[in-house]
Amino acid sequence: MNKLLIGMDQLSFFNNEDNIRPITRSFKLEDINVIGIGLDILRDRMKPEGENYIGSCPFQHIDTHPSFYLRQKNFYICYGCGAFGGPFSLLFRLTSHSDALDYLKKNFDVDISNKQDLTRLKVCIYSEKERLGSIDYVPLEYQ
Numbered sequence: 617m618n619k620l621l622i623g624m625d626q627l628s629f630f631n632n633e634d635n636i637r638p639i640t641r642s643f644k645l646e647d648i649n650v651i652g653i654g655l656d657i658l659r660d661r662m663k664p665e666g667e668n669y670i671g672s673c674p675f676q677h678i679d680t681h682p683s684f685y686l687r688q689k690n691f692y693i694c695y696g697c698g699a700f701g702g703p704f705s706l707l708f709r710l711t712s713h714s715d716a717l718d719y720l721k722k723n724f725d726v727d728i729s730n731k732q733d734l735t736r737l738k739v740c741i742y743s744e745k746e747r748l749g750s751i752d753y754v755p756l757e758y759q
């Protein structure tokens with residue numbers, strides 16, 4: 617990011633050490649991030665480990681030793697049950713379909729009643745699927 621573009625009123629956000637951490641959140645759908653989604657939905661369940669996050673798996677199995685990771689490389693993986701995918705997969709697997717759409721509307725201003733937004737969402741979901749080669753999570757509505 618070009619710092620010269622930051623206005624004076626925004627400088628207060630850049631005055632502590634937190635600013636040198638990699639940015640894990642984005643408000644652009646195309647840059648959706650698994651860590652942002654994971655932390656929003658799983659909250660205190662996840663703890664930082666290096667540049668990644670680890671916690672007990674949110675999917676249905678007993679996970680006494682945390683084996684679920686949110687990776688900075690924009691995927692999640694569970695070494696207990698093999699769950700794997702990207703941010704859309706995580707969002708649609710952790711919440712109901714309507715809650716997932718509410719989340720996308722609130723955080724990314726994506727409203728699927730708008731045809732353009734729906735197309736954008738489909739493109740993003742399919743590029744995630746292509747990037748990760750995972751096939752188990754494209755919501756039925758978008759297949």
Ligand SMILES: [Zn+2]
Binds near residue numbers: 673696698
């Ligand atoms: Zn698991």
